[in-house]
Amino acid sequence: MTTEALPPAIADFFDATNAADRARFLAAFADDAVLDDWGHVYAGRDAIAGWNETDNMGVSSHLDVLGFEQQGGAYVVSIQVTGDGYNGGGSMTFSLDGDLISRVVIAG
Incomplete structure (x- = not known):
């Protein structure tokens, strides 16, 4: 599945990760965004940039979108991850705030 049907900021999260485009990745987030990776919380773009280096682009992650659904205003995206970290x-x-990502919760 492609990311075309997702809102642009969410599509940028995946497309930028797969292209290792750090600037585009961070630009998808609101300044005060939060990323929760299995209970490890990263608040703000600087913290999310750190997570990106240790758990995402820094370990050559490739994210395949398998599908998504909207639930109460949020987008739940099913993914398959490959790379030098989690597989x-x-x-x-x-969750979005306007056109930018305000929150990401990563779970199994």
Whole structure:
């Protein structure tokens, strides 16, 4: 599945990760965004940039979108991850503030 049907900021999260485009990745987030990776919380773009280096682009992650659904205003995206870090399936739940990502929750 492609990311075309997702809101642009969420599509940028995936497309930028797969292209290792750090600037585009961070630009998808609101300044005060929060990323929750299995209970490890990263608040703000600087913290999310750190997570990106240790758990995402820094370990050559490739994210395949398998599908998504809207639940109560959030987008729940099913994914498959490959790379030099975590490999396997899971889901990411995205909330938006306007056109930018305000929250991401990563779970299995």
